[in-house]
Amino acid sequence: MNTEVTATVALASELSPDAVDVPAWLEDALLVPREEGWVKSGGCDMHYFRWGNPKNPGLLLIHGFLAHARCFGFIAPFLAQHYHVVAFDLSGMGDSGVREHYSDPVRAAEVEDVARATGLLDHAVKPIVIAHSYGGHVALTAMQEHHALFGGLIICDLMVLRPERLKAYFGSEKPLRSDPSRPNRVYPDYETAKGRFVLSPPQPVNVPSLFDYMAYHSLKQVEGGWTWKFDTGVFQSDFGRQERMFRQGEIIAETPGRKAIVYGQDSLLFDDDSAEYIHECGATDVPIIGIPGARHHLMLDEPIAFVSVLRTILAQWEAQSA
Known part of the structure; x- marks a missing residue:
């Protein structure tokens, strides 16, 4: 059973208190009516937003x-x-909600359970999954196990580098948090907490108010101040297994179902050479589209271009299915 509320979005609750130079298109987008709700997956409360008419074909977006x-x-x-x-x-x-374990099978089940509970699987047209970065890892796992449920997958800037480049990257980057049992720090006020918010990998953004927006909704107010929303237990997920990351190109090629890739051409995690590498791995039928000027967090850099590319892929797939 899902609990749901229909929301007329208030900008004051969506934008951070220190947001400046908010473009008109962003305000308009945030004011589009949506529904907010929670569904269960493996006993865990899964939070979601929903836009548009349920009578239309579905899209499932994974962060x-x-x-x-x-x-x-x-x-x-x-x-x-x-x-x-x-x-x-x-x-x-x-x-x-939080869990004791965040394994790949658990993540794949979340994708199916949310799609089913929100009615995406009830439509005659199978829903398309659009997934960014780690969400692409989750979506690939879900497609491997449940590909018959979905009409395709658009992977957005998932980390894919040739093995020699991946070794160099891991050698130069700080590892993920080594002690998942260490609780998140509580900061005395929002300004201090926001000052510790960084993108990974670090990068500037072309729309600063989107950085403010992401930081604001990554934090929550607790007793004694502000802290991060994420559970430190997620660092024990399967995502950190480097052996899988060294096979990412082959995994994309092997995963059944229709696929496309979108990436920022200035990304540190996926670039023009990554596109060539994926084709060399056997995914020769996968369209790979780079967005000039965008980095890894391409929705923060070139949001309108990102939307335009997604619309184009979806329209082409719809025409091919007609």
Whole structure:
């Protein structure tokens, strides 16, 4: 059973108190009506947003590591005219519940359970999954296990580098938190907490108010101040297994179902050479589209271009299925 509320979005609750130079298109997008709700997956409360008419074909949007559904909160409204769009928080992140374990099979079950509970699987047209970064890892796992349920997967800037480049990257980057049992720090006020918010990998963004928006919704107020929403237990997920990351190109090629890839051409995790590498791995039928000027967090850099690319892929797939 899912609990749901229909929300007329108030900008004051969506935008951070220190947001400046908010573009008109962003305000308009955030004011598009949506529904907010929670569904169960394996006993865990899964938080989601929904836009558009449920009578339309479905889209399921999955965010990246330590992020939340609102990274698509200003993207989904541009897709909702023709689609029934659902974006959800993976467990242990955003406003979803926490678990003892965050394995790949658990993540795959979350994808199916949210799609089923929100009605995306009830439509005659199978829903398309759009997934960013770690969400692409989750979506690939879900497609391997449940590909018959979905009409395709658009992977957005998932980390894919040739093995020699991946070794160099891991050698130069700090590892993920080594002690998942260490609780998140509580900061005395929002300004201090926000000052510790960084993107991974670090990068500037082309729309600063989107950085403010992501930071604001990555934090929550608790006794004694502000802290991060994510559960530190997520660092024990299967995502950190480097052996899988060294096979990412082959995994994309082997995963059944229709696929496309979108990436930022200035990304540190996926670039033009990554596109060539994936084709060399056997995914020769997968269209790979780079967005000039965008980095890994392409929805923060070139949101309108990102929307335009997604719309184009979806329209082409719809025409091919007609």
